[in-house]
Amino acid sequence: MKIALLSDIHANLRALQACLAHAAAQGAGRLAVLGDLVGYGAQPAEVVRRIRGLAGDGAIVLKGNHDGYAVAPPGQAHSLDQSGAAWTRERLDPEALDFLAALPLTATVDAALLVHASADAPERWYYVDNEHRAEACLDAACLNPAVRYVFCGHVHEQALFFRGAGQGLMRFAPTPGVPIPVPPHRRWLATVGSVGQPRDGDTRAMYALFDTDRAELTFHRVAYDHLAAAADVRAAGLPGHFAARLEAGL
Incomplete structure (x- = not known):
């Protein structure tokens, strides 16, 4: 089975649709969405509606920090992450908010644990961005x-992180589209990237595909109309730097 691993959609419907189409063309038989359906982008209601439909068809969907902010916006935003939460909440109907509120922080499928942030404290939203x-x-x-x-x-x-011959983890930078053998005699950790707001200087959307039968993981980049997505953000009246991020991939 091939599992498409999508995360950090951030209310970017154009990027989500592009990744879903790409995953289907790759033969994905199941979808897992690792949180942050909303935040930053201009189409929270449309994205949540699409993901709710996928969940009804069997997709795994987790909660991210932005989903929590939308359900209960902070009284005063103290970070870029929290700004726009009230705007997002106003555009979600009660059913969408209930859906986000009920999402789990983790899930398991086969021999894999899925989590938005870090498995050691999922609710604290640690960034898994280094070997430690x-x-x-x-x-x-x-x-x-x-x-x-x-x-x-x-x-x-x-x-992609894996435990090498020593005790510490090693970090590997994947090449998009190239399958990586991930045999189960080792333990592996991957950050699958962001569908809706890449931050590595490349504007293309990101997701990963895990082939459980072949024990292979492939990281993908998918071109979409990121300039139109940025224009959507500006037209919605959201902060301009949210749009600038999409334009630069930063």
Whole structure:
């Protein structure tokens, strides 16, 4: 089975549609959405509606920090992450808010643990963006001996960590479209990147495809009309730097 791993859609319907179409063309038989359906982007209602439909068809959907902000916006935004939460909430109907509120923080499928942030404290939204954080995440996940893989979002970049000959984890920078063998005799952790707001200088959307039968992981980049998505953000009256991020991939 091929599982498409999507995360950090951030209310970017254009990027979501492009990744879903690409995953279908690659033969994905199941979808997993690792949180942050909303935040930053101009189409929160449309994205949540689409993901609710996918969940009804069997997709796994997790909660991210922005989904929590939309359900309960902070009284005063103290970070870029929290700005726009009230705007997002106003555009979601009660059913959409109930859907976001009920999402779990983690899920398991086969030998994989899925989580938006880090498995050692999912509710604290740690960024798994270096070997130290990856080791804490992987160690917590592997308290369950059946877990061989951990797939995370939140970071907005694609990376693969594995335990080498020594005790520490090693980081590997994947090449888009090239399958990577991930045999289960080792334990692996991947950050699958962001569908709706890449931050590595490349404007293309990101997702990953896990082939459970072949034990292969492929990181993908998908071109979409990112300039139109940025124009959507500006037309919605959201902060201009949200649009600038889409235009630059930063």
